[in-house]
Amino acid sequence: METDRIICCGVFEDELLDIWSLLFLESGKDMNRCKLYGKLFLSTFSLSAFTFGGGYVIVPLMKRKFVDRFHWLEEQEMMDLTALAQSCPGAVAVNASIIVGYRVSGILGALVSILGTVLPPLLILSVLSLFYAAFQSDPVVNAVLKGMQSGVAAVIADVVVSMGGQIAKEKSVLSWIILVGSFFASYFLEINVVWILLVCGALGVLQLLFHRKGEGNL
C-alpha cells in the first residue's frame, strides 16, 4: 500500500516537474539546475508526506527513488550515507535527506531537501494543533483520545520490550548496569536526560579507549 502511494505521487511529480521546467525555461543554462532542485524538493516532499513510521521506513523508499530511479547515488554510497544518518543525533529522515541533498547538489541541495522533508509535517501538525485546541474538550473527541492513550502506551511498551530484548541478547553485564542505572537516574532521581546521555556517552568512550589499549598490549 505504501508503495502504491509513492508510485502515485511519482506520477503526479512528473507533471509538476513539467510545469516547473516550463516556468524556468527562460533562464536557459540555469534550467538544469533549477530542474534538479525542483526534483529534489518534490521527491523529498512526497517521501516525507506519505511515509508513516519515521526514519526506518523512509530510508528504503529514498533508496528506491534516488538510487534506482534517478541514479543520483550508487547503492553502496546510499548505504554508507544511511549509516551516517542513523549515527547522527536528530531525526533519521531529516538527517538522510540532508546528506542526500548535499551529495546531489551541495549546501543548497541540502537546504532544498530539508525544506521538502520538514514542510509536510509542519503543515499537517499546524492544522492538527488548531483542531486539537478547538476540539480538545469535545466529549466524543475526548473519549477517543483517552482510548488512544492506552494504545500509545502499549505501542511504547512494545518498543521498550523489543529494544530491551536486543540488549539482553548481548549478554553484557555492563549494558544491564547502564540500563538499570540510567532508568533509576531518569525515573526516580529525575536527573536531566541530557546529563544521563552525556555521562553514558563518556563511559562508552572510556570503554572504547580501554579496549583499544588492551588490544595494543597483545
Added chain:
Amino acid sequence: MIYLELFWSFFQIGLFSIGGGYAAMPLIQEQVVQVHPWLSATEFIDLITISQMTPGPIAINSATFVGMRIAGLGGALVATAGCVFPSCILMLILAKLYLRYKNMTAFQGVLKGLRPTVVALIASAGLTILLTALWGEEILSSLRAPDWIAVVLFGISFFVLRRYKVNPIWVMAGSGILGGALYLLL
C-alpha cells in the same frame, strides 16, 4: 523571548536525540512537560499519539505542535528550525569526516555504548505515559484504583502488538474507537 526559549528547547532535543525514532520522546517530555509548563502530561500523550498517526518524525511533529500552541505559526517555525539546526551542522561535519577517513568505528562504538541508556530513557518516559493513561494525571497523590477500561485496552493492545506484529497505527486507531465507544457508553 518565548521564541528564543522554543528554539533553545528544541535545539537541545535535536542535538541529543540519538538513535532515531522514539529516542526523542524522553527529551521532548523533559523539555515541554517538566522544564517548561507548555503541555500537561495528558496533552503530551495526545501529542505522541498524533505524531504516531501522521507522517513525519516525532521531534519535528512535536516542534510544530508545541510551537503552534505556545506562540502560533512563528513559534512552530522557530521550534522546527531549532530542532533541525543541530542535524544540519552535525551531518555536514560528519559527511566531511566520513569522506576523508571512510571509517566510523570509534563513533559507532560510542553509539553502541549509548543503546542501553536510550532504551532506559524511553522506558522511563514510557512508564510515565502508562501511569498517566491508567491512573490519570494525579498518579502519586492518590492510591485509587486504575481506570479499568484503560487497563483492558492496554492489555489487548499490548497483546495484539506482541503476538501479531501489526502496524502501531491500527492498534492506536482501534483502541481509540473501542475506547471512545466504551467511555461514552459506560
